[in-house]
Amino acid sequence: MQIQSHLGSTIAMAFDECVENPATYEYAKKSCERTVRWLKRCKAEMERLNSLPETINKNQLLFGINQGCTFEDLRIENMKEIAELDLDGYAIGGLAVGEPKEDMYRVISAVEPYMPKDKIRYLMGVGTPGNIIEGVSRGVDLFDCVMPSRNARHGHLNTWNGIININNKKYERDSQPIDPECDCPTCRNFSRSYIRHLFKSKEMLAMRLCVMHNLYFYNTLMEKIREALDNDEFNGFKEKYVDLLDKRI
Ligand SMILES: [Zn+2]
Structure with missing residues (x-):
């Protein structure tokens, strides 16, 4: 968080574990819990950093990252939990890591209803023009990709x-x-x-x-x-x- 604060970017991303695909349900569940614990620490640290006089961008935004592999119940549970933290935006992470695109679209559709309506939604690491159009049609605002x-x-x-x-x-x-x-x-x-x-x-x-x-x-x-x-x-x-x-x- 300190490095991101020093970079002075508009948006800082919380630290998360991007679980490898495929993963077991048990591992994905434990990983989500860890990512939420990290998110809470990131939020506290961001608030501290944004209050310091020497901070470059005191209005730096913090986005949380939804995880849970391709397990819809884990995705939804995780999204509900991080939505309560009232962050500046919400990302869907851990997709576009080799799973079939139908799985990616299914997970976005499952988790989207639980994303706050008035916050930016960001789909990480996506994708082809077709993936982007499908993402937008499911309610995503923001993308990034090396493609x-x-x-x-x-x-x-x-x-x-x-x-x-x-x-x-x-x-x-x-x-x-x-x-x-x-x-x-x-x-x-x-x-x-x-x-x-x-x-x-x-x-x-x-x-x-x-x-x-x-x-x-x-x-x-x-x-x-x-x-x-x-x-x-x-x-x-x-x-x-x-x-x-x-x-x-
Ligand atoms: Zn051209």
Whole structure:
């Protein structure tokens, strides 16, 4: 908590145990109890730190993390317990660790009714555009993931028609941008064939251009989701994009 306080971030996360998947019920139950004990200590320490005159961000927010593996009763029991602590936001942790995506969606749906309505909900470590759309449809506000940047470094690029692999031979003489619908600096200035050439030449610029594109894509995705929610068009948006954006083309 002291390290996070010194970083001065807007949000600090409580310390938790992210249990490996699969885990036994017995272990998951004990682990949840431990995570709640840690959370209470984190909260007390955060309050102390935020009251000190030398603290960089005295308004630093503390989020608790819901755990319980894929056991719905443990998830719900844990959520009820941490909701009582009146934290600034609540995260669902311990998902996207190799379980089938149906299990992830089932756990989110089970635990969501017990998350405070007026606090930010954060799904940790998720995910593909399709996972994000499914998360939003179940009431999640916030996400984080290495996927857009890590995939970009391997030439796996998100487009509004699905995922392309820029290393494929078919892009060798393709003068189009990665995604003709994208306004990012990469798509405005460089062609698929040039970026593919940079990868083949092991030129670092390839990774930089592709990371810029994928991050821009994810930001635009969130923008479009917010817009669809504001205009009451989210169901149509979901239907159109939830499978399309995760498809390899
Ligand atoms: Zn782009």
